Amino acid sequence: MKRMMLLGDEAIAQGALDAGLSGVYAYPGTPSTEITEYIQRSAEAKTRGVHSQWSANEKTAMESALGMSYAGKRAMACMKHVGLNVAADGFVNAGITGANGGLLVVSADDPSMHSSQNEQDSRYYGKFALIPTIEPSNQQEAYDAMFHGFEMSELHGTPVLVRITTRLAHSRAGVATQDKLGENTLRLPDNKRQFVLLPSIARKNYDTLLKKQVAFDEASQNSPFNAYFDGDDRSVGIIACGLAYNYLMENYPDGCPHPVLKVCQYPVPRLHVKKLFDECASILVLEEGAPFVEEQLRGLLDESGKIRGRMDGTVPRAGELNPNIVARSLGMEVHVGDSVPDATVPRPPELCKGCPHIDSYKALNEALLKYDEGRVFSDIGCYTLGALPPFNSINTCVDMGASITMAKGAADAGLVPAVAVIGDSTFTHSGITGLLDAVIENTPITVFILDNETTGMTGGQASHARGRLEDICAGLGVSKDHLLVLEPLARNHAASVEAIARELAHPGLSVVVQRRECIITAADTRKEKREEAQA
Amino acid sequence: MNRDIILAGVGGQGILTIAAVIGYSAVERGLFMKQSEVHGMSQRGGDVSSHMRISDREVHSDLIPEGKADLIIGIEPMEALRHTSFLKPDGWIIANKKPFVNVTNYPDFELVWKRVEEHSNSILIDGEKIARDVANAKAVNIVLLGAASTHVGLPVEDLENAIRVMFARKGDAIVDANLRAFAAGQKFAAEKEAVSA
Ligand SMILES: Cc1ncc(C[n+]2csc(CCOP(=O)(O)OP(=O)(O)O)c2C)c(N)n1
Numbered sequence: 001m002k003r004m005m006l007l008g009d010e011a012i013a014q015g016a017l018d019a020g021l022s023g024v025y026a027y028p029g030t031p032s033t034e035i036t037e038y039i040q041r042s043a044e045a046k047t048r049g050v051h052s053q054w055s056a057n058e059k060t061a062m063e064s065a066l067g068m069s070y071a072g073k074r075a076m077a078c079m080k081h082v083g084l085n086v087a088a089d090g091f092v093n094a095g096i097t098g099a100n101g102g103l104l105v106v107s108a109d110d111p112s113m114h115s116s117q118n119e120q121d122s123r124y125y126g127k128f129a130l131i132p133t134i135e136p137s138n139q140q141e142a143y144d145a146m147f148h149g150f151e152m153s154e155l156h157g158t159p160v161l162v163r164i165t166t167r168l169a170h171s172r173a174g175v176a177t178q179d180k181l182g183e184n185t186l187r188l189p190d191n192k193r194q195f196v197l198l199p200s201i202a203r204k205n206y207d208t209l210l211k212k213q214v215a216f217d218e219a220s221q222n223s224p225f226n227a228y229f230d231g232d233d234r235s236v237g238i239i240a241c242g243l244a245y246n247y248l249m250e251n252y253p254d255g256c257p258h259p260v261l262k263v264c265q266y267p268v269p270r271l272h273v274k275k276l277f278d279e280c281a282s283i284l285v286l287e288e289g290a291p292f293v294e295e296q297l298r299g300l301l302d303e304s305g306k307i308r309g310r311m312d313g314t315v316p317r318a319g320e321l322n323p324n325i326v327a328r329s330l331g332m333e334v335h336v337g338d339s340v341p342d343a344t345v346p347r348p349p350e351l352c353k354g355c356p357h358i359d360s361y362k363a364l365n366e367a368l369l370k371y372d373e374g375r376v377f378s379d380i381g382c383y384t385l386g387a388l389p390p391f392n393s394i395n396t397c398v399d400m401g402a403s404i405t406m407a408k409g410a411a412d413a414g415l416v417p418a419v420a421v422i423g424d425s426t427f428t429h430s431g432i433t434g435l436l437d438a439v440i441e442n443t444p445i446t447v448f449i450l451d452n453e454t455t456g457m458t459g460g461q462a463s464h465a466r467g468r469l470e471d472i473c474a475g476l477g478v479s480k481d482h483l484l485v486l487e488p489l490a491r492n493h494a495a496s497v498e499a500i501a502r503e504l505a506h507p508g509l510s511v512v513v514q515r516r517e518c519i520i521t522a523a524d525t526r527k528e529k530r531e532e533a534q535a
Numbered sequence: 536m537n538r539d540i541i542l543a544g545v546g547g548q549g550i551l552t553i554a555a556v557i558g559y560s561a562v563e564r565g566l567f568m569k570q571s572e573v574h575g576m577s578q579r580g581g582d583v584s585s586h587m588r589i590s591d592r593e594v595h596s597d598l599i600p601e602g603k604a605d606l607i608i609g610i611e612p613m614e615a616l617r618h619t620s621f622l623k624p625d626g627w628i629i630a631n632k633k634p635f636v637n638v639t640n641y642p643d644f645e646l647v648w649k650r651v652e653e654h655s656n657s658i659l660i661d662g663e664k665i666a667r668d669v670a671n672a673k674a675v676n677i678v679l680l681g682a683a684s685t686h687v688g689l690p691v692e693d694l695e696n697a698i699r700v701m702f703a704r705k706g707d708a709i710v711d712a713n714l715r716a717f718a719a720g721q722k723f724a725a726e727k728e729a730v731s732a
């Protein structure tokens with residue numbers, strides 16, 4: 001046993017490696033990125049040949065992990081919560097095929113939307129796909145969950161969802177490691193039709209999955225991650241899920257006087273819940289994210305007044321929990337320090353000085369001056385900051401890839417020209433198929449691919465688009481006459497504005513690649529080169 | 536033993552280095568520790584902070600409760616003030632004097648400094664000047680750590696030792712520069728506290 005100081009994300013990575021992982025498949029996304037980056041840096045992973053290259057998006061990651069599981073090895077797919085929407089088709093159907101080698105899907109939720117467009121709760125996906133979910137409450141449990149998860153996955157032949165949230169992902173604490181397990185050898189499923197979801201087979205598999213629910217319930221009831229702590233004061237019984245358990249204990253440093261059910265594995269351990277419900281006068285549900293357990297507890301018709309939580313306002317309906325919110329929900333007084341609003345103003349994120357996106361937006365803004373406002377459909381990345389002053393350039397940011405497709409829909413509705421602004425990594429994540437739609441109909445949109453040759457927003461991961469953009473666009477059928485490459489630099493401003501104006505006026509599809517490397521990755525590359533030269 | 540510390544600054548000012556120094560010392564002492572970091576979106580010129588919790592008992596929450604922090608170390612004065620709701624009534628604020636201005640509505644400097652100084656336990660320190668005088672401008676974060684060192688709850692020698700370990704990779708000259716920065720910060724705070732005591 002070793003003790004290591006690890007981020008929650010790193011604990012997952014180290015745990016998976018120690019539990020016999022053969023491959024991680026992932027697309028970056030805060031707060032999940034550091035899981036895969038840890039494995040990419042691990043010397044041991046390199047020696048063992050553990051797969052850790054980035055995937056094009058979460059769907060390809062999910063499916064590759066499923067393929068590795070099919071071949072009998074232990075695989076993991078990691079993503080941020082909205083990535084699970086992208087991977088949902090493969091994810092839900094992997095519930096029906098079942099797993100062969102252990103298969104873990106890690107989804108990192110972001111309650112309070114620190115760096116996301118929503119705060120959806122991945123536990124619903126676990127329930128939707130009818131598979132077990134583990135929600136570790138601390139770094140040690142995050143590590144241990146990998147062993148437990150792979151074991152459960154192979155025992156029951158099912159994928160297992162692991163749900164974490166921002167605070168755990170990005171908080172460091174001591175973790176004790178376990179004895180390492182070896183990797184599996186190549187071993188195909190006994191039934192060579194198990195993964196063929198033809199209706200006749202899928203119906204059988206679905207039946208099997210439904211029958212497994214009893215075992216999943218039992219696994220939750222007996223899980224080392226769930227625990228029932230009795231207490232003398234039964235005026236309230238508390239259900240504390242995941243991190244909420246820590247916030248609860250923070251408020252009771254000498255032990256909680258009330259009965260507490262700690263829930264970190266799902267399906268919800270029903271018998272424990274029933275005991276708590278029967279023995280306590282009221283129930284308080286504390287959970288990070290949506291009222292997932294509370295909703296199930298209340299059902300449609302609960303009017304008992306016995307259950308409290310996010311749905312009755314005892315806990316705020318939205319946003320991350322913290323020790324103070326939990327204290328208030330318990331009726332405790334909270335003494336907060338004075339804030340000084342007159343001497344503090346918000347400091348929102350901004351594009352780096354010298355960022356290529358700045359020059360791209362300046363040129364685009366000028367070329368668009370002669371049109372009415374409201375026609376720029378954008379996407380997710382550093383360039384989304386173009387929505388804020390001084391640029392005020394973009395009108396939408398919804399989900400990865402939606403820039404091109406929304407521009408197409410708006411153009412179809414008569415908004416011409418419509419403009420799409422998308423980053424290079426976002427383009428290879430989910431922009432290619434939308435561009436193909438526009439090629440087929442020669443839709444009059446102008447697509448700007450802001451090619452900074454990296455995945456900037458999430459810290460500069462290699463972009464699948466690098467060196468391939470023109471070939472991809474030409475291969476899809478974009479006309480060479482309307483496929484331009486510009487260099488976003490102040491000295492090229494006038495020429496860029498002119499070229500962009502021409503494409504905006506073109507009554508068909510144009511693609512304008514704005515190519516200049518992100519100055520942060522460019523500086524890093526220069527530094528690495530210098531260090532190499534010195535070494 | 537139990538210390539809750541908030542480190543605050545703007546992306547790139549080196550709060551994670553301070554966190555690493557304190558964290559290393561705590562772990563060497565066999566204490567429990569949790570340290571939450573801010574990653575992602577908020578790093579691009581936005582405000583960043585880290586909650587460090589050190590204790591001889593198990594630490595539950597990754598976040599410090601409001602009203603419970605013993606110490607705020609701010610490498611930027613307005614960023615130090617952003618977190619005062621977390622501070623205990625007798626908690627300390629150690630803040631760098633130099634404002635980092637990347638917003639158009641940055642408050643009046645004098646007001647920001649005044650708000651720091653009116654806090655009963657506070658030290659406002661010209662970290663840049665001290666760092667330049669004894670080491671180099673980059674060592675501002677370590678000057679601040681030095682100024683805060685008697686409030687961190689760990690022996691000062693432990694922190695110095697951690698600085699040696701953390702900077703060892705960069706060579707003796709850098710280690711020494713940071714130790715000088717640390718000592719200078721410590722000295723400044725000691726003189727200041729002596730005057731106000
Ligand atoms: C489905 C999904 N996956 C991942 C993310 C996280 N994410 C946001 S922007 C981004 C990368 C953007 O890279 P790029 O398009 O090249 O733009 P840049 O940030 O480099 O300007 C990622 C991975 C997300 N928001 N949604």
Ligand code: SF4
Nearest residue numbers: 352355382456518519
């Ligand atoms: S990280 Fe790169 S792409 Fe993102 S704002 Fe900075 S320079 Fe621009």
